[in-house]
Amino acid sequence: MIPFLDLKEQYASIKDEIDAAVLHVLASAQYVLGEEVAQFEREFAAYCSTEHAVAVNSGTSALHLALLALGIGPGDEVITVPFTFVATVSAICYTGAQPVFVDVEPVTLTMDAAQLEAAITSRTKAIIPVHLYGQMADMDAIKAVADFHGVPVIEDACQAHGAEYKGRPAGSIGVSGCFSFYPGKNLGACGEGGIFVTSNDSHARTVRMLRDWGQERRYHHVLKGFNYRMDGIQGAILRVKLRHLNKWTQSRRAHAARYSALLAGSNDVRAPLEAADRRHVYHIYAIQSRDREYLQRALAIQGIQFGLHYPIPVHLQKAHADLGYTPGDFPRSESAARSVLSLPIYPEMTTRQIEEVASAVEQEAHVH
Template sequence: MNIPFLNIPSFYEQNKVEIDRLFSEILSGGRYILGPNVKAFENEFSQYHQVPFSLGLASGTDALLLALRTCGIGAGDEVIVPAFTFISTASTVAYAGAKPVFADIDPSTFNLTEKTVCAALTRKTKAVIAVHLYGNPVDLGSLMKLCREKKLILIEDVAQALGAEYNGKKVGTFGKAGCYSFYPTKNLGAAGDGGMVITADKKVYSKLFQLRDHGQSTKYRFETLGYNSRLDELQAGLLRLKLKQLDAWVASRRKSASVYSQLLADISGVQCPVSLPESRHAYNLYTIRARKRDKLREFLQEKGIGTAVHYPRPLHIQKAFKDIGIKTGKLPEAEKACKEVLSLPLYPGIPGEHIEIVASAIRDFYVGVK
């Protein structure tokens, strides 16, 4: 038996003729950088989110870095980030010249909360990056209130949460900037790297526009030191095709997640994902908490079931951040989550039979270890 964790090539296999035709048109057109597909994709992405501005970039990491720089974050500033996330959320703060300050997470949603952010606040705090981890929205109501009171900039890391909603509105549209990744495993995955920033602020957009293309305002007129961070035409063309199916894919992810949750609900070693009543999870990942996680993972692997751990080590105790000097034990919920989380196979159109096999293998494991 082989139950893969993901099925990345399926979109190409199902749409080969259309994708081959599109790529051949772009390749024979000769306009590979910042061409019509990038512009059209940005417009379509803005429409999808009901925001005025979207800007295509080379990756989700660059989306965060350029958003931070555009918001004026730099030396002497502190930015609060969760300790339990992918490294880019924090590394980009350091690349911008500021200090990432790690905050703990809520044990049920795995996200930052107003309370954990408060515990990390200092006089130097200038911004907060809210990561909607796994596709599960942060409690934006209370966090935005805190940011308003303390005059903090809110940046959303939406890399895993494209299509998720809070109070009926797409996440990514609440902060000063929403930062997306099109890494192939994301809800909208490119055939390579890509990213996007969305914003309602024209000044933010204009600065980003220059920063992504070497700081140019017009050709060879450099207003600031920028980056080479452009989404390319092939990726934009492919992402335009995929965007048309995004809502159906997110619906399929939600349906499969709810089947998992029904099948796993009464297993005492397992805690299924929890979202807030205001939220609609987009399930980039279906991640459970599992007793004896590593043993369970091995057991599933022996049965040919692919799983993943997002993430095995919190950021505050990673060597890369050793200069920040936070000791093990300081952010207990993030540390505990790293020992217990397990992501199960999930992608749009995953066969129902696979979900049943995975759930029943998990049940067998816990019967065996009782």
Template sequence: MSTTQVPYFVFRDYPAGINQQVEEALLGALRAQQYILGEAVEQFEGEFAKYVQAGMTIGVGNGYDALVVALKAAGIGAGDEVIVPANTFIATVNAVVWVGAIPVLAEPDRHTCNLTAAVAATHITPRTKAIIPVHLYGQACEMTGFLELAEQHHLVLIEDFAQAQGASYKGRPVGSFGRVSATSFYPTKNLGALGDGGAVVTSDPELAAYARMYRNYGQQQKYHNQIIGVNSRLDTLQAAVLRTKLHHLDALNSERQRLAQVYLTALQGIGDLVLPVTAPGCTHVYHIFNICTRQRDALQLYLSAQGIQTAIHYPVPVHLQEAYTWLGYSKGSFPVAEELAATSLSLPLFPGMTEAEQEAVITSIHTFFERHD
């Protein structure tokens, strides 16, 4: 067993001093005593919009709510078809169903694991109203084709960039391509809060106005409700934390990229390992460092025995979930998504990971494949 215990993810003081800055931000927000839609929320919304190069940010309660609000703002509703990747996290599909629309699943690219416009195009019907490219694992989707599809077929492009804050396509940040986009600030995200949080971003003033009303009971003025809305507001304390962390996001992403490059170099050509591939024009901020191997389960057990934690994203694809049998898909409907579900393994990667921790992972993987060749 390895003498170095390696967590899959743990919070470290990286960059040094960030924890103290977060504590000071929390204390400042506490003293201001504006706990709901306080000043920090508005400040963060402006700063994040500038970072993403989108006109407006609307903070909401979590990433799932961000997707629902984005769909509602875009006018997606009963009977509309929305194309989504078959290998996304369940929240993307749940949000489509919640607004009454029908999720139409599409195969991801085998190499990047992202949906492509070429595949999405084959699923467009007269009922298609939107496409949701998911920037999976932290890699930007190739957006040019999606923009062309949206224009050609009059579709709403909605980005899900919950795993990819700070990634870009051809120099432009993800989240800025969609007519409206959604993200999550779940604690382990590249830009993570200390609890739940999310945001809708858009450069469309009408969509932004709707989203602001919808997240707050459908009102612009208290007790005057223009639409039937919900209660999903980014917490002021979380906004204060996110403002602090946003200043360090590029540094945090750079460290993720550095660690990923170590893996990419050290694990090249080992056994049947398939390493992450970054598409031309795209950047990858490695929210998840995902490898594939037909010996996934055995490798995960071996690493666990060495004190190395891993994760699987995601073991059961959407179309094989019990909750989605009504869509009428079956095993074999999406062979690429199913293969990814059966072979994917996520390795430890987080800002502050030590050289000894990463070396333990690499050494253990080498040893495993030496024994199983």
């Protein structure tokens, strides 16, 4: 069997480093925040070319606090895309603001900047492009519209650790960026985790207070805050993994290039494309298939695991029916949701495994 993801293999490859880091935290008894988390914040900010990084307990929390740092609340609107994980939209809802959707580009499946203008109103207080699957959205085009209207941009970079747009790292172009360290991410914790990055001193200070009960210092609660703190053990583990991230990214990109070369001749399957001005880090390698259900069954029979990211766009989820959208409102997102299928990709995969998966996809697409 070829797994979709093999976290045990990753742990085995750096076991001694991880174990030592965890034991260090246990011995220090700094279980919540603490020096390991503070060090990780400094190192991750440097990685993203931002002045500040504030570690939290999830990518969702990072998005929530990024919005609150802008003062967003009831009566405001925040523009994002419907083709994303539901957390992007949930974070907007947590503030009491109204999510407003624009459709995605047909190739990158990221926010279509050409549709932004029509979605902006006097109530628009932020725009959240999603760097989907490890590839950044068209930030210059999005920023041009946003800046014209004086609307700040928050990057949902939860899938894009190390991705670049015209040489600039994910998280460094908008007013802030938000990352997830869910275990399966390119940089994954051994549990939950997230981080907020920015070069805005005021926003960093606000988010730092909000994640820890709104405290300026112990028992001095300046803001109505949250318990969104990162555990010390996760900070230590992420410090270890961050040292390996560039190597892992190179492996992912090599695997993706091999997949794309092997699938290039297919008429029934479309491989993902890396935009010319971007560095795709392939958190997900999502192909588009004309008959996804048939391909799913065929891969399952051959013992090849796969994923679906995302089979129902957010505007058609029952939980968000109150937003009032209907089928047909965002045709590109809906088309992608019907056709995307994620193939196994992780740094420890072998070339033989990549070739076996690609062969199975090609063979079934051809037969069908």
